[in-house]
Amino acid sequence: xxxxxxxxxxxxxxxxxxxxxxxxxxxxxxxxxxxxxxLAAFPDWGRKxxxxxxxxxxxxxxxxxxxxxxxxxxxxxxxxxxxxxxxPGFEGNRVQLGQPVTCLVRFVATLPMSQGFIPIVMRTPPQxxxxxxxxxxxxxxAYLGDEVxxxxxxxxxxxxxxxxxxxxxxxxxSTVTARTVETSDDQFIxxxxxxxxxxxxxxxxxxxxxxxTAYRQxxxxxxxxxxxxxxxxxxxxxxxxxxxxxxxxxxxxxxxxMQT
Numbered sequence: 001x002x003x004x005x006x007x008x009x010x011x012x013x014x015x016x017x018x019x020x021x022x023x024x025x026x027x028x029x030x031x032x033x034x035x036x037x038x039l040a041a042f043p044d045w046g047r048k049x050x051x052x053x054x055x056x057x058x059x060x061x062x063x064x065x066x067x068x069x070x071x072x073x074x075x076x077x078x079x080x081x082x083x084x085x086x087x088p089g090f091e092g093n094r095v096q097l098g099q100p101v102t103c104l105v106r107f108v109a110t111l112p113m114s115q116g117f118i119p120i121v122m123r124t125p126p127q128x129x130x131x132x133x134x135x136x137x138x139x140x141x142a143y144l145g146d147e148v149x150x151x152x153x154x155x156x157x158x159x160x161x162x163x164x165x166x167x168x169x170x171x172x173x174s175t176v177t178a179r180t181v182e183t184s185d186d187q188f189i190x191x192x193x194x195x196x197x198x199x200x201x202x203x204x205x206x207x208x209x210x211x212x213t214a215y216r217q218x219x220x221x222x223x224x225x226x227x228x229x230x231x232x233x234x235x236x237x238x239x240x241x242x243x244x245x246x247x248x249x250x251x252x253x254x255x256x257x258m259q260t
Contacts, residue, residue: 036189043249048193054192057130068256068258071257072253073098073099073253075252077090077094077097081245081246085241086248101142101143105131109126109127110127133154149164161175172197176192178193193209194210195208208233213225223255227250
């Protein structure tokens with residue numbers, strides 16, 4: 001694989017974390033809680049928060065159901081452990097500051113699932129979930145190009161596992177391992193943590209990423225504040241130096257405009 005393309009893919013691995021979480025929602029009148037407080041403290045973040053194991057799909061408020069045009073803009077970035085520890089491509093990602101990227105995303109209705117992923121059908125209203133395969137393909141092609149991204153597949157037995165197939169027999173496997181949410185009458189905030197494995201080079205490239213998202217609803221659109229934190233995986237030789245602290249932080253402003 002050309003070195004320039006490998007560098008591009010590694011620089012943008014943090015963007016591909018969005019292929020799994022694909023956005024949570026909240027109102028601007030947020031009641032303070034541990035997640036909201038951590039988001040407000042950016043970039044002064046310490047160690048990883050304690051999260052529950054991810055079970056089943058992520059359920060969204062029904063007012064997000066439908067088709068949207070997403071605009072995502074990187075507005076800030078930080079390397080909390082620099083200069084001792086800096087992730088590959090961090091400085092190169094500065095060129096993305098203020099550059100909006102747009103694509104279509106979709107949230108759909110589904111029957112609630114019981115344990116064992118068997119639908120509950122007894123007069124239970126449908127729930128809203130992200131169309132992960134559609135959204136993942138749309139977002140990946142927006143960032144990497146149609147010629148690079150071949151397909152996105154979601155595990156039929158585990159909605160938290162997703163595979164992005166790239167040209168040159170390369171692939172990115174992403175698995176949500178933990179999550180938590182904070183909700184109130186006017187707020188929906190979440191943290192999701194997932195493991196990524198990029199295969200296609202001489203050796204697999206491992207990454208651990210955590211995304212915190214807080215949205216507010218506006219007429220015909222949704223606005224959001226999102227932070228993606230990158231941690232070193234246990235396979236990294238500098239893992240012990242980082243001590244479960246983020247080595248890179250990326251902050252985005254998101255806007256979802258309703259499509260008619």
